[in-house]
Amino acid sequence: KAGVTQTPRYLIKTRGQQVTLSCSPISGHRSVSWYQQTPGQGLQFLFEYFSETQRNKGNFPGRFSGRQFSNSRSEMNVSTLELGDSALYLCASSFGQGYGNTIYFGEGSWLTVV
Amino acid sequence: AQSVAQPEDQVNVAEGNPLTVKCTYSVSGNPYLFWYVQYPNRGLQFLLKYITGDNLVKGSYGFEAEFNKSQTSFHLKKPSALVSDSALYFCAVSRAKERDDKIIFGKGTRLHILP
Numbered sequence: 001k002a003g004v005t006q007t008p009r010y011l012i013k014t015r016g017q018q019v020t021l022s023c024s025p026i027s028g029h030r031s032v033s034w035y036q037q038t039p040g041q042g043l044q045f046l047f048e049y050f051s052e053t054q055r056n057k058g059n060f061p062g063r064f065s066g067r068q069f070s071n072s073r074s075e076m077n078v079s080t081l082e083l084g085d086s087a088l089y090l091c092a093s094s095f096g097q098g099y100g101n102t103i104y105f106g107e108g109s110w111l112t113v114v
Numbered sequence: 115a116q117s118v119a120q121p122e123d124q125v126n127v128a129e130g131n132p133l134t135v136k137c138t139y140s141v142s143g144n145p146y147l148f149w150y151v152q153y154p155n156r157g158l159q160f161l162l163k164y165i166t167g168d169n170l171v172k173g174s175y176g177f178e179a180e181f182n183k184s185q186t187s188f189h190l191k192k193p194s195a196l197v198s199d200s201a202l203y204f205c206a207v208s209r210a211k212e213r214d215d216k217i218i219f220g221k222g223t224r225l226h227i228l229p
Contacts, residue, residue, distance in 0.1 A: 004157070006157075033216070033217070035219070041221075042204075042219065042220070042221035042222055043158075043204060043219040043221075043222070045216050045217075045218065045219075048216055056215075056216045058216075090157055090158065092158075098208065098215050099146075100146035100163065100165045100208065102148070102160055102163060103160075103217060104160060105150075105157035105158040105159070106157050107156055107157045108156075108157050
């Protein structure tokens with residue numbers, strides 16, 4: 001069974017640009033979560049989608065957005081990139097939402113903003 | 115709101131010795147607790163979780179964790195450390211019986227196993 005797939009794995013963007021990251025969950029998983037990982041802040045929750053609806057949102061500015069498609073694949077978008085957005089963006093999927101469902105992570109997308 | 119603390123940024127253990135990575139949590143109601151491991155330049159891998167039942171949970175790679183409700187702790191343990199256990203370990207918590215509840219992660223503890 002294929003794991004969570006994230007694309008692209010590495011990318012470099014210029015300040016002010018926008019970026020879209022993609023996530024394909026494990027087959028059969030309907031919940032997708034996104035996290036930002038930085039050395040100083042650790043793992044910060046961005047948002048969670050279940051059945052194409054955003055169920056939870058972390059404390060990030062509106063420049064960070066996401067969506068989920070009918071096949072459970074998800075994308076996140078960051079507009080007007082800032083240097084501080086440089087991070088590893090991790091996508092995780094689970095079969096269901098909450099109730100102790102284990103979430104499984106992809107390898108992440110490394111974003112560098114210059 | 116729930117929170118999780120990993121009081122040690124780094125833990126050093128000699129190979130073959132037992133290891134403990136500490137985690138304490140704060141949550142209203144009963145918790146679901148998780149441990150994940152991250153190797154360099156990789157995503158997080160699931161190790162084990164506590165949902166209910168036996169306080170001692172066994173997981174992957176010989177790891178186990180003990181749920182202690184009175185001390186609100188969920189420490190990760192292994193009887194004999196391997197050099198290959200060197201990695202970044204994350205503890206996480208969510209609230210039991212809450213469907214719309216996100217999983218919150220600690221800041222991580224870097225484990226160094228010394229040969």
